Amino acid sequence: MLFLYRIILNLTVFLPNKIIICLLVTISFEGYSQNVIQGTIKDETGKIVNNINLILYPRTGENILGYGGVDERGRFTIKYPNVATDSIRLEIIGLAYERKILFLVSKSYQLVNVQVKTAVNTLPEIIIKDERPITKKSDTINYNIKSFANKNDRVIIDVIKNLPGIKVTESGQILYQNKAINKFYVEGQDLLEGRYNLTTNNLPVNAVDAVQILENHQPVRMLEGIEETDRAALNIKLNANARMKLIGNVNAGLGLSPFLRNNNVALLKFNQNMQYINAVKNNNVGVNLDKELNDLNLNLNTILSGGITQNLVNIIKAPTPPVNTERYTFNNNTLASSNQIFPLSKLFTLKYNIAYENDKLINNSDAITQVYLPSDTIVINENQTGYNTYHKLISRLGIEANTQKIFFKDIFNFQRIWSSEYNYISSNAVNQKLSNPFINLYNDFSSVIKIKNNLLGVNSYISYSDLPQYLNVTPGQYKKLLNNDQEYDGLLQKIQSRTFFLNNSVSFGKKINKLYVNNKLGVLANLQHLNNNLDLFTGDVIFSPTGSFQNDIERNQLKLYNETALTYRMKKASIVTILNISPTHLSNNDRGIKQSENEIFFNYSIRSKYDINQFFTNSLNITVQRDATYMSNASFVLQNYRSLVSYEIPLYKTWDKSINYSLNYKNIVTAMFANLGISFSRKNSNILMKSKFDQDLITQTAIVQDNPSDKLNFSGNVNKYYLSIKTGIDIGVNYAFTKFKEIQQGAINNFLNKTSKLTVRINTQPNKWLVLNHSLEFTRYKNTSKQNGNYIEYDPVHFFNQNCNLKASLFNDYTAKLNLEHYYNDAKYLKPVNYFFADFGIQKTLKKQKIDLSATLSNIFNVKNYTSYSYTNNYLLNSNYTLRGRTLLFKADFQF
Template identity: 45%
Template sequence: MRTILFIVFIFCSFVSYSQSIIKGKIKSGQNDFVENANIILFKNNSDEVISYSISNEKGDFLISYPSSADSLRLEINCIGFAKLTKFLSNKPNQIINFSLQTAVNILPDVVVRQKSIQLNGDTISYNAKSFSDKSDRVILDVIKKIPGIKVTEYGQILFNNKPINKFYIEGKDLLEDRYNIASNNLPVDAVDQVQLLQNHQPIKLLKGLEQSDRAAINIKLNKDSKLHLLGNGHLGLGFSPFSTDNGLTLLKFKKNVQFINSLKYNNIGINLDQELNEQNYSVSLSESGSIKQDLVHLVKASTPPINQSRFWFNNNLLGSSNYLFGLSKLLDLKVNLAYENDRLTDTANSVTKIYLPEDTIIINENHIGLSSYSKILAGLTVQANTNKVYLKNSLKFQRVYSKAEDLISSGINQKLINPFINLINDLNSIINLENNLIGITSFTSFTNLPQNLSITPGPYEDILNSDRIYDKLFQTIQRRSFYTNNFGSFTKKLGIFSFANKFGITFLSQALENNLGLEENGEFNPVIGNFKNLIQRNRLKFYNDANLNLSHGRFNFSTGMKISSNTLINSNIDKKQKDNRWYLNPNISILYKPSTFWETNINLSTSNNFDNEYNASYILMDYRSLINNNVPLQETITKNLSYHIGYKNIINAVYSNLTVDYSKSVTNVLMSTIFDGVLNTKVAIAQNNPTNDLTFSWNINKYYLGLKTSFDLSLAYNVIKMNQLQQNVLAGFTSKTYSLGTNLTSKVGENITLKYILDLMVNKNSSKILEQDFDFTPIKLLKQDFNFKYFLEKDFQTNLSIEHYYNNAKTGKGLTYFFADYSFQKSISKPKLDFSATISNIFNTKTYSSYSYLNNIFINSDYTLRGRMFMFKVSFQF
């Protein structure tokens, strides 16, 4: 804590020492306050921008700049007013008020750098053509190049290292959190601007009351695209082996109707399921169990840390239909449907080494796997979002059917059936009554997980069947959950203060039934012993969440208190257990923006998790693990501290963030693991178990508009300390991870585009057992991507991609892998067609070995990869 406060003091001292300030008020000729006026400070006789600011609702502005600057030129622009220019001398602190005269002509937005970037209030508009090249086809290709934005491998969009909270198209939220459907399919030629809405509050009623530190994206289409049906598609055929990649997407964005309909199929390793990813999860979604879980699972080789298409042997079909209807000026209706089916095969070898205090267990396995799944998603949403009322009700249904089989070289055949059914109704409403905001929220869900794991031939006959050999072992488990979270809210603003309070009730009712059985000579019988349960779990929580916020100028202070009464009831076959807990969880947040460019904030919070995962019997989680969770009450207390310093210069396109996160959690459950050959038995025991987690991360992103070059550099350090009980010996484990990442993208002239990505990760694990320290061999992973595009005359282009992977084996001999892909493409403007030929995995690399640690467990996996493949494709857009 002292260290954090010292950092705050040094930072604030640095900023105050190195900056001069100009502040004042802007009014109109009629003495009215002028809001959203753009104040830009230049060096005198130069177009070099030193700083900028935007006036608030009371006309106040504050602009800071380096005190070493020479004489200055201040320009004020605002729609409906004449431009005002003022020449100033450099003084440490100046207070100047301005009066703007109304203008007959309407001024445009403030335009920065050749209309590529426009700034208006908290909205930054990026011209799509300025950030695209001839090879870009969908809007995600452009979004990746926008300053301050990153896109994860799963399609999640980050601005200033924080996930966006909305993805709009023409101001409409068609897809909710599944915006990959739009970003992967919307033609780039249809887009005029990509707008970045900073500090975006999605609920209009809460604007100015509940602060948001996250941005949103709004896609502005060009005029022609708003009037016509849009579409893109592709047909691809390949060989060695036979392969295909086909798709068709139809899109329309009229004033009162929007839709995106898509049908795709491929067997070349493209995971279409990522288009259905939800990029933001609510607390209720996690607490209710509405995110698919596997209660039992197969033992598989670990997934290699390389491009998924290299090892993904799939047959993936996806169809989705998404409609938005404007029923009135206030009310929208959204319908979202999706169906997905996939069939996967995999071949891998694995070596697992378990380092115990007095022994080392080595498990060698060769895996041949086959799995299939189908998914149905359906959603119906009604929404009104105005300055007077907010109403949103979403009804969602999800059905997943999944089964998998894995044959191990030792002769063991694993089979898993793990379906998932989920139904949700989510209601959120707020109204404004005499400047008081009254809200009612209700989230209700039903979830069913009937799952089955079978192992052939039957293992562990000495433990499970009195030393008699038997045919099959099967674990059946079913968990049905009903969850509801209902609360009323009240929000009031008084001057610089705002107060919000929520009072609610959460109820979870969960039935768990599990049974371990075996087949012997064609007869099915339960395993004798503690392997069966029929449990009813109930959790009831009353809670009150009060928050007070003070916002004045560049300073924001928020404090809150969460009070909850928690009751848990577990009813087993022969006994009933009940427990009650009261919790007080305070939180404090302080945000200070000493200048237009800088911000610093600190957050402190505590949380309590009170859970009932009680299960007095043993469950076969996989063919090597029996788990017993005989602790009725599982309680976790967590304390969090985070500190952040950020720099954001929109005009010069520089973004930098330094974040420190620390958390300490203490749970009353410690897992005791006993290894007996390949079988490990885990039993939960009641004992305090602390975990410490510390993370430092720093990032800088710079875009050079004139050079059309972006540069990104990231550094991170994470250390986790935790305990485990193995072979009745308590061991302390420490995991340290160092990472470095850089990304460079540049357009050289009109004909060449270059991209280089480097990611380096070093993981060091150590343990302390019986007062002795043990250091495990560090794991080092290096990934480099290089992409070269060259645009020839007559709309020909070539694309060369090279990937380099390195990891170190335990023997100390590093393993290096190279992959290369090459494509040649001819484009036709009218109609818009692309004809391409691609050769993938030119070097025909067929296996990849990866290494990883899980505390004292070392895992080496060798995965079979796709070999060299040729693909011919025709793509079209209209």
């Protein structure tokens, strides 16, 4: 009650008397007024004053005894009950007058005439903060960080993982409503162009005020409200202090068994004119720093041009185990990165990103591969020891202007990778050595110009990539096929792919009422030179194998295309139709043997979205895509020590048809998000793979044959946050079905693979001193094949893993951290395996110095090996991995 009175009193100098009196009456106590004060109020000139309010109190205290206003003649009357005190206090308040206080004697009636002085009163500054956890304005959702963070969160990714409606994948990619974000901003600027792990892993939580989701975000401001998008962007809003100063993280860690280190320095600054992130990191505790350089928003042109490193040849290794990567990664990883954006003028900004990384990895694993063939079962044993030396250099320079009146963007990117691997398989005494460097550079230019009410767009993407790779295998394999059944020491496979790619286009757009028409005319060229050569050697003598194992291929694709997009927007719905017509010339020239073909492709897609109400939105996408490419290599390539592959085929043609439906629910008041999705696709091609096994050696070729394959996927997710108990619950289900065929040992094998998955995640803070995160995942793989008319049901494989992370605040700023992990894996006729891991840490926080001192004991149970079962078609893999044993790490973390 007293609080309400105080609010009204602060307003008395601004509101009319009648309103103040009404407000006070509505909240006043019950009582009978026995005493009366009457009088008049005038200013220092004797002029009657009537815009005055009077409040009566006891001499000391804030309980209101009575109140009143002044009529048009300057008169007032205040009635108040009998009080225990003999003295009372009368306060006179007015907007244009000085506050006046009179001390009076309490009696049944008295007459008081008051004189006030004129003055100018200003309202003290009032800052109103919206403390609601989630708010929405237009297409922007604001998450108040204070509502979701706990005092043990250090960097912003710790909080983003717990925001309702948002998910973070293992790679660090951020999803909103099950779709990857298309931009990651800090204060509205995109510094890292898709490599935003560097920000999320280093930006301190205490520097952030809010995380914003920008729904249906169009990155080009000139196209806002014109070109539709169904993806969101994420923007980080910093607090006032963080925008004014240098912020960062400094971490130093040393440990035992073996000697361990984990050291990071990250300096960040974000202000109106400039942003930068500079970081230097080094560790040998299993943390993969390469994730911070991954582009999580790859451009389609980068994928088409071969701008992603790939292995034309490879080393056979056991598949990645389904456990925390830090438990099985033996590394020595260093990363240095510098990123900055600053203005060149009022319109243009310049940004650069440069990073260098090196790593040395050691891996030890055993694998037993069982291949179930129509008439036989092949068993391959491989006990492997290996190491990998890896270096990466990435640099990017960009200029951008992005306003409602102009869009201009040009990015030059250079990437160089040096990588070499060595692997020894002791079970069959095979040595594998691989050198797989990679060079890629590209220039990506785009611009939109407004001409009256029309939009003219210009886009140009030009790239060059080079993959020279070398595989050395000893002793010699395939002696019957390659060397007339004579022994020899080893093989050396050389292969190099060089690709020049360009995709240039001009577009013209015009808005006609609710319809936007955009027509794009472009040219795409993909010119590739592939040459490979297989040599045998004995001692220092190098000689050629029996038969032809060389290719020297020129592959060219030239495509002219005209793409017309129609976007029709209504209040609650939108429809986008795209028709692409592309005459295409393809050629393949292998040592004088020429192939060429001309095709015209008609591809189209339809995307529709309808907002059912403020909570539900659904969308339907239909796509039909036809394409063709030459991928022929008549001579075999040694892909790995036990696999020879050739594609002596004509033009490879594909026809993809897909349909996707999604239903999304969003209620920010109850902090509940949900989505349901179903998709089906059918791919038809004219090429079928043919595999022939000779014990553990495989020969793969491609033949011309109709080859349909189907994919069905169903997914559902519910995410709910209970603010009153600071608890978030996320439940997801997924079912995937794939159907395809392959020829093995001369017989057609039809495969039917089914995957079912359930995930549950709970994060809760039941009180100020306890934080609990628990997640579990259950996955079931079921494979079936049809061979010679007979169905073969392979044993299902089940994975179940759960993780429980507990943080408890103790006395004197100490925090105890306990992490528990459980992994279960089984196959019907194999022994089920259970693994339990535990990590415990104690942390002391020095608040004034902003330093955390911690000691962490990892893998308390000292588990040193992990066994996993998994299926790939009719391959059952039984893998065993060497893990890190028990370790102790001391660490000091400083944030500023």
